[in-house]
Amino acid sequence: MAKPVSIEVWNPSGKYRVISTKAMPGTRWIRLLTDQDCRVEICTSKKTILSVEDILALIGEKCDGVIGQLTEDWGEALFSALSRAGGKAFSNMAVGYNNVDVNAANKYGVAVGNTPGVLTETTAELAASLSVAASRRIVEADEFMRAGLYDGWLPHLFVGNLLKGQTVGVIGAGRIGSAYARMMIEGFKMNLIYYDLYQATRLEKFVTAYGEFLKANGEQPVTWKRAGSMEEVLREGDVISLHPILDKTTYHLINKERLSIMKKEAILVNCSRGPVVDEVALVEHLKENPMFRVGLDVFEDEPYMKPGLADMKNAIVVPHIASASKWTREGMATLAALNVLIKGYPVWSNPNNVEPFLNENSPPPAACPSIVNAKNLGLTASKL
Ligand SMILES: NC(=O)C1=CN([C@@H]2O[C@H](COP(=O)(O)OP(=O)(O)OC[C@H]3O[C@@H](n4cnc5c(N)ncnc54)[C@H](O)[C@@H]3O)[C@@H](O)[C@H]2O)C=CC1
Numbered sequence: 229m230a231k232p233v234s235i236e237v238w239n240p241s242g243k244y245r246v247i248s249t250k251a252m253p254g255t256r257w258i259r260l261l262t263d264q265d266c267r268v269e270i271c272t273s274k275k276t277i278l279s280v281e282d283i284l285a286l287i288g289e290k291c292d293g294v295i296g297q298l299t300e301d302w303g304e305a306l307f308s309a310l311s312r313a314g315g316k317a318f319s320n321m322a323v324g325y326n327n328v329d330v331n332a333a334n335k336y337g338v339a340v341g342n343t344p345g346v347l348t349e350t351t352a353e354l355a356a357s358l359s360v361a362a363s364r365r366i367v368e369a370d371e372f373m374r375a376g377l378y379d380g381w382l383p384h385l386f387v388g389n390l391l392k393g394q395t396v397g398v399i400g401a402g403r404i405g406s407a408y409a410r411m412m413i414e415g416f417k418m419n420l421i422y423y424d425l426y427q428a429t430r431l432e433k434f435v436t437a438y439g440e441f442l443k444a445n446g447e448q449p450v451t452w453k454r455a456g457s458m459e460e461v462l463r464e465g466d467v468i469s470l471h472p473i474l475d476k477t478t479y480h481l482i483n484k485e486r487l488s489i490m491k492k493e494a495i496l497v498n499c500s501r502g503p504v505v506d507e508v509a510l511v512e513h514l515k516e517n518p519m520f521r522v523g524l525d526v527f528e529d530e531p532y533m534k535p536g537l538a539d540m541k542n543a544i545v546v547p548h549i550a551s552a553s554k555w556t557r558e559g560m561a562t563l564a565a566l567n568v569l570i571k572g573y574p575v576w577s578n579p580n581n582v583e584p585f586l587n588e589n590s591p592p593p594a595a596c597p598s599i600v601n602a603k604n605l606g607l608t609a610s611k612l
Pocket residue numbers: 323324325344345347351399400401402403404405423424425426471472473474477478499500501525526548549550551
């Protein structure tokens with residue numbers, strides 16, 4: 229028998245019981261739920277990652293909807309329990325939902341929400357920050373300064389790579405990958421090579437137009453190329469950033485063999501999911517190629533790093549903070565809350581445009597912003 233988990237309660241007499249497995253930023257998300265007659269229970273356990281047993285205890289006998297986190301294992305056990313408790317909706321507070329077994333949710337008729345769009349720019353900004361920090365060796369230089377080792381300017385001190393005119397490679401040119409590409413192209417005048425299963429038409433148009441603008445102003449135009457294979461991106465990119473979803477096609481997409489075809493002084497950035505990179509092979513590669521650098525926000529065995537990674541000077545590591553801006557995190561909480569409103573709301577027809585849900589000063593549309601299994605469950609699409 230799992231121990232009861234500590235909770236904070238809002239609107240105790242609300243008709244619908246909604247649980248959030250973590251406290252989330254802002255208060256708008258709580259207000260939106262309590263305004264719709266929900267009793268909101270927020271888990272206040274000190275444990276960072278809740279186990280399946282902890283969440284089963286939270287769900288209890290009656291529960292209408294749950295907002296959960298990407299660190300939790302949402303599979304058969306939780307969806308069957310939620311369904312038995314009368315629950316109809318679950319939302320991850322994340323756009324990625326590789327921690328969710330959507331087939332199990334379908335089996336129990338539970339809608340699965342995610343939070344796209346609101347984190348696109350914030351996540352791309354962190355990928356861009358890691359790209360610049362790695363290319364200019366900012367973290368190494370900062371450590372050197374704090375250690376009191378700086379005794380004067382030297383021609384060879386922390387020499388890094390110039391980004392202008394180099395090639396930025398993007399693998400997975402969806403919302404975040406495309407936003408990142410634009411930042412690197414517009415900000416640093418880099419040329420683009422990308423690989424995706426689909427054509428990134430808007431991104432291509434942007435690079436073409438920006439290239440024409442530069443040319444008209446007497447500058448070297450930027451260019452783009454859609455690669456026919458991932459290997460092409462790896463061979464040609466000077467800075468390569470990974471932005472695909474994690475599934476079986478992208479697991480260990482970067483492995484020993486693929487690392488070996490990259491340029492010796494390339495920079496690799498991963499703000500997608502840890503298992504997209506074979507981290508053991510990466511550590512070996514970093515040891516053998518001191519001029520190869522990485523910026524990592526995510527790790528294969530998160531929250532742990534593979535042995536040796538923390539010792540590598542040519543690696544910058546940050547704790548899965550790519551979406552961590554105040555506006556984005558509050559927006560993610562809002563979208564997650566609206567996804568679990570269980571009054572039979574229709575599903576928003578364009579999850580790539582979630583702006584109307586994010587305006588603090590006007591009520592959101594009466595729709596669930598993003599339900600990934602809406603078609604499987606035959607949910608009605610919003611006409612708004
Ligand atoms: N580190 C962090 O804090 C964050 C991480 N993420 C991760 O980023 C991922 C992407 O997010 P969005 O850009 O919003 O999703 P998206 O769905 O717009 O883009 C994903 C892209 O990956 C492409 N893709 C899928 N399989 C592929 C393959 N085998 N090879 C090449 N491309 C492939 C898709 O066609 C799509 O264009 C999320 O699924 C999540 O895992 C997202 C936000 C924050």
